Amino acid sequence: MAKRYWNEKIECMELSEMKALQSERLVRQVKHVWDNVPYYRKKMEEKGVTPDDVRSIDDLYKLPFLSKADLRDGYPYGLLAMPLSECVRIQSTSGTTGKRVVAFYTQNDVDMWEDCVARAITAAGGTKDDVCQVAYGYGLFTGGPGLNGGSHKVGCLTLPMSSGNTERQIQFMMDLGSTILCCTPSYAAYIGETLHEMGHTPDDIKLKAGIFGAEPWTEEMRHQIEESLGIKAYDIYGLTETSGPGVAFECEEQTGMHINEDNFIAEIIDPDTGEVLPEGSKGELVFTSITKEAFPLLRYRTRDICILSRKKCSCGRTLIKMCKPMGRSDDMLIIKGVNVFPSQIETVLLKDFNATPNYQIVVDRVGTTDTFEIKVELSGDMFSDTIKDVAALEKKLSADIVQILGIKAKITLVEPKSIPRSEGKAVRVIDRRKLV
Amino acid sequence: MTVKQLSVFVENRPGRLCAVTEALANAGINIRAVSIADTKDFGIMRIIVNDTDKAVAALKEKDFIASAANVIAVSADDKPGSMAAIMKTLYNDNISVEYMYAAFLNPEKGIACLILRVDNNDKAVTALTEAGCKLLSEEDIAKI
Helix, strand or coil: CCCCCCCHHHHCCCHHHHHHHHHHHHHHHHHHHHHHCHHHHHHHHHHCCCHHHCCCHHHHHHCCCECHHHHHHCCCCCCCCCCHHHEEEEEECCCCCCCCCEEEEEHHHHHHHHHHHHHHHHHCCCCCCCEEEECCCCCCCCHHHHHHHHHHHHCCEEEECCCCCHHHHHHHHHHCCCCEEEECHHHHHHHHHHHHHCCCCHHHCCCCEEEEECCCCCHHHHHHHHHHHCCEEEEEEECCCCCCEEEEEECCCCCCEEECCCCEEEEEECCCCCCECCCCCEEEEEEEECCCCCCCCCCEEEEEEEEEECCCCCCCCCCCEECCCCEECCCCEEECCEEECHHHHHHHHHHHHCCCCCEEEEEEEECCEEEEEEEEECCHHHCCCCHHHHHHHHHHHHHHHHHHHCCCCEEEEECCCCCCEECCEECCEEECCCCC | CCEEEEEEEEECCCCHHHHHHHHHHHCCCCEEEEEEEECCCEEEEEEEECCHHHHHHHHHHCCCCEEEEEEEEEEEECCCCHHHHHHHHHHHCCCCEEEEEEEEEECCCCEEEEEEEECCHHHHHHHHHHCCCEECCHHHHHHC
C-alpha cells in the first residue's frame, strides 16, 4: 500500500495546531530578519513596526510588503540573512537582465525545499519504488533541481534528463520504465504528441503520473495530457523567490493545490490597497516564508491573482488550497514556462535602436505550444534600402531577445503606426491564449 | 551622374501596394521605374519618380518609410549583348552590383534603360562613361 502522505503530521494537522506552529515560526523569523537584513529592518522601521509587535500570525498584517522591485534593489546580497559561508546553493529566476532575482539556500533551506517536493511526489502516488523522470530544465531554473531533490528524498530512481531531446526522453521512458514524469505542461503535451508520432501508445510506457508546473495550463490541457500519456496529471506551484516548485501541490482530488503552510504563510490581498481579504476572495497571493534561513522573504507579493480555500479535501490533508493562478496583477507574461516582462523587450529595443520604437507582443497557443511574436514598428533611421540590411536587423533583434529572455521570438518588422493605439498608446501585449 | 531612387518599406499584407501607389497618385507623382524585392514578411518597393521630394512628402504624410539613394540610370540599345557589355564594364573595374532592374523601355527609339545600385557610384559612373554608355540625369528622367 503506497504511503498517502509524506509528512502526515503536518499535512493533516488541525488548523489550530497549524496556526500555533505558524505563529511560533513567524515570530522567530521576524526576529531573524530584523537582526540580519538591514534592508527589511529599515522597511519595518519606516512602518513603525518592531519584532515586539508580531506575537502571532494575527499580527502578520502589520509587516511591510516585499516586491520584486525590492529584490532587484537588493541584488545580489541585500536580502541575504545568513553569512555566505552558511549558504550552499543559489537559484535564479529565468534569465533576465534587470529583473534577475538570485535566491540563496542554506543546507536546511535545500532540505526544506526538497521535503516540500517530496510531499508533492507522494501526493501524486510516488514512492521509493518509482522511476522519476525529471524533464524540467536543470541549472539556475528551480524546476530541474527542485524535482530532482524531491525525487531523491522520496527515494525514487531519478532520471535527471533536463528538457529537450524528446525522442531520447521517450527512449529512456521505455527502456527504464519511468513511472512519473516531471516537466512543464506544454512539454508533457509535446512528449505525448511525439510518443504517438513515433507510433507508440500509452500502453508501451509505464508512466502513471505527471507533476507539471512553471507555466499556466488549462483543464482541457490536463485532459489532453492525461489521455495522450495514459497518466494522472498533477499541478505544482512555486517561485524562486520563496524556494521553487513545491510551495503548493495538487492531490488526487485535482481541485487546487495544497500550500505547505508550515513553511509558507499565504495571504490574499487587494493588489491596489494592500488590504488583506477574507478567505475565498479573489486577489493577489502573498507569501511569507517562515522557515527559510538564507533568503527569508516576509510578505512577498507574487503578483499572481488567486483564491484560497479551507474547504475540506477528500484526500485528508488540511493544508489550505490555492486555485490555479488566474492572472497577474502586473504585466508579466509566462511564455513557454519563461517569465517575460515587456520592459525587458524595451531594453533590447533601446539597445539596438537607441530609441524605443512602438512594439507589440503577440502570444498565442497553437495546439499545446506557445507562440511568441514581437512586432516592431520600423522608423526612418532604422530602415536601409536593402533586404540584406533589414534581414540583418531582424536577426540581431532575434538574437538579443534570446540572450535576454532565454526563449526565441519571431520578430516581425511592421510599418509605422500599424500597431493599433488605444488612447494614444500602442497596445503592448496581445495574449490570445485562453488560460483562465 | 546619378539619379535619386526611393525605397519604401511595405508590409506583406493585402492593400499595402495599393496604399503606396495611391499616395503617390494623389500627389500627382509619375513613376518612371519600379521594382519590388520581397521576403516572407515584408517587401522593399524601389521607385524612380519625376519629383522625388514631393514623393517623399506624400509618402511620409501617409506614414510610409521611404529612404532615398543615388543609383545609376544607364541607357542602352535594346538589342542582344547591350546588358552584357555594361556588366562586363563594371566587372572589369571590380564594381559590384547590389541590385538592378529595367526601366522605361522605349521600343520606338530602340532604347532600354537599366537602374543599377552598385557599391561605388563614382567608379561606376567613370567606367560606364569611358565605355561610351549614356547615363541619364534627373532632368532626363523628368522629361521622359
